[in-house]
Amino acid sequence: MQDPLVQIESNVRGYARLFPAVFNKAVGSTITDMEGNDFIDFFCGAGSLNYGHNNRRAKAALLAYIQADGIQHSLDTVTAAKVDFLEAFKRIILTPRALDYRVQFTGPTGTNAVEAAVKLARKQTQRSHVVAFTNAYHGHSLGALALTGNQFYHSQFYGSHNNVTHLPYDGYMGEYDTSLLLEKMLRDPSSGLPKPAAVILETIQGEGGINVASDRWLQRIASLCQEHDIRLIVDDIQVGNGRSGKFFSFEHAGITPDIVCVSKSIGSGMPMSIVLIRPEIDTWKPGEHTGTFRGNNLAFVSARAVLEYWTEPAFENQIDERSQIVQAKLRAICAKHADHAMSVRGRGLIWGLDLRCGDLASRAIQNAFKEGLLIEGSGAFDQVLKVMPALTIDTALLNQGLQILESAVDAAVANTTHRPSAVPTTVN
Numbered sequence: 001m002q003d004p005l006v007q008i009e010s011n012v013r014g015y016a017r018l019f020p021a022v023f024n025k026a027v028g029s030t031i032t033d034m035e036g037n038d039f040i041d042f043f044c045g046a047g048s049l050n051y052g053h054n055n056r057r058a059k060a061a062l063l064a065y066i067q068a069d070g071i072q073h074s075l076d077t078v079t080a081a082k083v084d085f086l087e088a089f090k091r092i093i094l095t096p097r098a099l100d101y102r103v104q105f106t107g108p109t110g111t112n113a114v115e116a117a118v119k120l121a122r123k124q125t126q127r128s129h130v131v132a133f134t135n136a137y138h139g140h141s142l143g144a145l146a147l148t149g150n151q152f153y154h155s156q157f158y159g160s161h162n163n164v165t166h167l168p169y170d171g172y173m174g175e176y177d178t179s180l181l182l183e184k185m186l187r188d189p190s191s192g193l194p195k196p197a198a199v200i201l202e203t204i205q206g207e208g209g210i211n212v213a214s215d216r217w218l219q220r221i222a223s224l225c226q227e228h229d230i231r232l233i234v235d236d237i238q239v240g241n242g243r244s245g246k247f248f249s250f251e252h253a254g255i256t257p258d259i260v261c262v263s264k265s266i267g268s269g270m271p272m273s274i275v276l277i278r279p280e281i282d283t284w285k286p287g288e289h290t291g292t293f294r295g296n297n298l299a300f301v302s303a304r305a306v307l308e309y310w311t312e313p314a315f316e317n318q319i320d321e322r323s324q325i326v327q328a329k330l331r332a333i334c335a336k337h338a339d340h341a342m343s344v345r346g347r348g349l350i351w352g353l354d355l356r357c358g359d360l361a362s363r364a365i366q367n368a369f370k371e372g373l374l375i376e377g378s379g380a381f382d383q384v385l386k387v388m389p390a391l392t393i394d395t396a397l398l399n400q401g402l403q404i405l406e407s408a409v410d411a412a413v414a415n416t417t418h419r420p421s422a423v424p425t426t427v428n
């Protein structure tokens, strides 16, 4: 049941329509509405709740911090909470991975981090063009929107496509290695592609339909960027923070981006974004890129608390164990509905079940919601179910959620006349 007061909210609301309930409480991977209905959460705040709702470690740290009247808002002044976070981030995340980055705090949204990253690359290289990829999603402020592929979010009146060229992502053209196209266009002075300041990419496209770039493709793009003196920006906003099975998603490919955008789950539910910058290219002048909410100390405290998971070697194994459970179930669903030619893609704990039909996926999402599971769609036609449980989900709850998912897909298929030939082919 929707609260009628929702009607004062703008028509722009989206998830409120997908999940028509008034949510009230949440712990771990269970979220409860005002009527006492529990839902298993495979949506995870669009990737912001990798450590679950009200994560126990973050909650304890936050309660203690507030109780002690810790600083809450600080712009970019130095606070004890910020120092604690930075020290822990360097010791737990950067140093063991031999990564040398400076940390820039931006406004709290992912889009804020993307804007800062692209601005810095442009300023530093003194070039304005940027290469992004098909199906990319980098946010909705006008600069970031120019990099986002899906036309649903665009209007000609936003004037937002300036200085950006979209090239085919890995797999977009079947077996063809699309890094060859970038290579050729960079070498050819007549290709029409201005020498870019940056190439920006997601190693796994979350909103774009769970498209996983191969390690080899990422390595080739990284080496092209190096060869042509172009900044490589990895947008790890959705698939960083352990979502891919490692803290940074680019670790699998063994590449070191020049700039990395991190947001969503870094604050374990508290709004926070950072941009990681190779020290040599940190050419900002003091105060040159600002924002009032760069100093959300509650986020620093909760971010610091959940970094502790990364000191425990068992944590990555735990993600892998859950990953195997998800894969097995999704492959079984595909096998059961072989005549629908569904497919499965993903890594770590971000998996896509491509139903090849947006209507079918929408029905499956609605069925799942009725049975107590939150899950969203992604992809150009919203045809891919995005399975994104918390990294910390209990395996019994994970299995229960997957069971609901299977029934939801079964019921959607039973009510459809669509067959693969009648629907758009996958875009990746």
Ligand SMILES: Cc1ncc(COP(=O)(O)O)c(C=O)c1O
Binding pocket: 046, 108, 109, 110, 111, 112, 114, 137, 138, 139, 140, 202, 206, 207, 235, 236, 237, 238, 239, 263, 264
């Ligand atoms: C890869 C990626 N980049 C950027 C963003 C934008 O983040 P925000 O919605 O916090 O501005 C998102 C959001 O889903 C994302 O998935």
